[in-house]
Amino acid sequence: MTHVFRYELLKTDGAARLGRVHTAHGTIDTPAFMPVGTAATVKAMRPEEVRATGAQIILGNTYHLMLRPTAERVAALGGLRNFMNWRGPILTDSGGFQVMSLAKLRKLTEDGVTFQSHVDGSRHHLTPERSIEIQHLLDATITMAFDECTPFPATHEQAAESMRLSMRWAERSRKAFVARPGYGQFGIVQGSVFEDLRRESVEALNALDYEGYAVGGLAVGEGQEAMFSTLEFTTPLMPQHKPRYLMGVGKPADLVGAVMRGIDMFDCVLPTRSGRTAQAFTRRGTVNLRNARHSDDPRPLDAECSCAACRQYSRAYLHHLIRCEEILGMMLLTQHNLQYYQDLMRGIRGAIQEGRLAEFAARFDEDQARGDIAPLA
């Protein structure tokens, strides 16, 4: 615990960085993966189980929480951490991304966004000021600036216009943020895949002196190659002594590649969502446990994994749970996937520490390419 929010850079290996983010609610070893706790729960997991996988911070969604149970209610119940019994820091997004992807009848103006709830059709207005206020009511350890996530593809003109709106909103977001010891706010770099726009965006944000910086507008359909090349020209522009967060990313290979391009923090629904749809991440690539090839297989899902699903159950049992649509199947696969992601981040941190990240990444690619173990004869 600390009363100063700060990023400590411990070691570099190429562009990759080993560090620590110190916050009012605990320390985060980076590079870090943040499980997504959309509606005040990491789906199908108890918070102590999330913690046991190695997660040190989780993400909450402003859009979902403002609709249910509402920010005012969470505040009255002691903030999001107490409400959901998460004993650690929480980062909340600004709501902007989900308003554009989930809400109905959206209308975007200079002031903000008006929309209808996807739950009950009620009308809401979200502005930079209101987004920051909601995140304050949630008592988020890390508050995100309110921005527009530029869709992909966008012309240079569209991307510039969208980015400049986000930068005006970033200024209003920064003004609305109430600084508190150990709490921080991150600005979000936009500009699509255009180097000049990313540069303009970073410069605009630097002037606001955020506690951290996110790269937004990626993982929206541009593909891994475009994402990596955008990171390659964007992260060198970003402050060295602030954490860098790549929003909404991603697959295991995306994480490895983005760390090698200077990213410190990630969030993604992939491990949890996949855990509810029979998809498992393993050291030998993804495995679909719904496939009948697993029905008699007494072997663990991933022999090198320490999670309960791998230590205590066979592939045959997991397959059975999935075929019967049993909740325990979702619980075990979600736990496994989160464990896999945290193990991957731990491996990455160890490799940076020892200056052998390139070797780690080569071995990772090789293992993933091997594919799943052969079926039993």
Added chain:
Amino acid sequence: MTHVFRYELLKTDGAARLGRVHTAHGTIDTPAFMPVGTAATVKAMRPEEVRATGAQIILGNTYHLMLRPTAERVAALGGLRNFMNWRGPILTDSGGFQVMSLAKLRKLTEDGVTFQSHVDGSRHHLTPERSIEIQHLLDATITMAFDECTPFPATHEQAAESMRLSMRWAERSRKAFVARPGYGQFGIVQGSVFEDLRRESVEALNALDYEGYAVGGLAVGEGQEAMFSTLEFTTPLMPQHKPRYLMGVGKPADLVGAVMRGIDMFDCVLPTRSGRTAQAFTRRGTVNLRNARHSDDPRPLDAECSCAACRQYSRAYLHHLIRCEEILGMMLLTQHNLQYYQDLMRGIRGAIQEGRLAEFAARFDEDQARGDIAPLA
């Protein structure tokens, strides 16, 4: 652990009995409640969580398991206990009850029942011999005889005919059972609400010298009064030194009343099913957590309960999870309900030990009648 399956009668208090069932896979303190693990999982619970509530034995359903994943598959994977990682005894039902309630196109003959699977329409034939074989393949610690659960209401003639078929099947079931050290088989008393038929049934079963006896054909719509009066004339006929199991029962008040009428073991889907539909059992009666009155309530569900849902979360949070249809809501409420049931059984056992069960039951009724705590002003 023991190599002899036996019931140890420790103390009586009126008709109520404190005892222990010793089995190859562990000891069961009675009166005991067995959570239902239909398809090789107590729904929404990890087995270690089930155990932590105090459960010493769980129930598996032959009908569900013979369809998915099949008994032969479970046997090849080391039996049901290993398959689902339950470290304790398991009782399996015979499949008869669920064939009649779930399967399609049922045809009952002297030989057994032919039916179509409710899952995929496949045809199956279940006989006393096949039911016992399936339960053997599952490696059930306690095997149930194959019977017909007489529907309610039934005329004396219908009940007699049905009971006598079950008694012929009981004889075939007993012959088919492979005795193994520490394993047991229970016969099932039928006869609806008719005293002469229940007596005839008990006598027929006594001749077969089962390791335990169940009362079947109750909790099928006859109401608590008829169930209790049937128990009152049935249990005195049953062997003193064998466990007595009331199948498919029931609500908390049913358990208390049935123990006072000489029952040792129970199973019911009520705590688990209710846990998935927002219904909680508490020391002050049932609580529907979907009700909006809980939306701002910071108090625990049941202040006297030791489960995670009550120690770590507010009613407001549980209500929120339920409204958002979050899996964690089902996990927490199921855990609470199972904890409540096990706490109730522990209380009952303590009361019998101290010879104050009548006082315990009066206090139980009083507490239940108080109703839920008043809403906050």
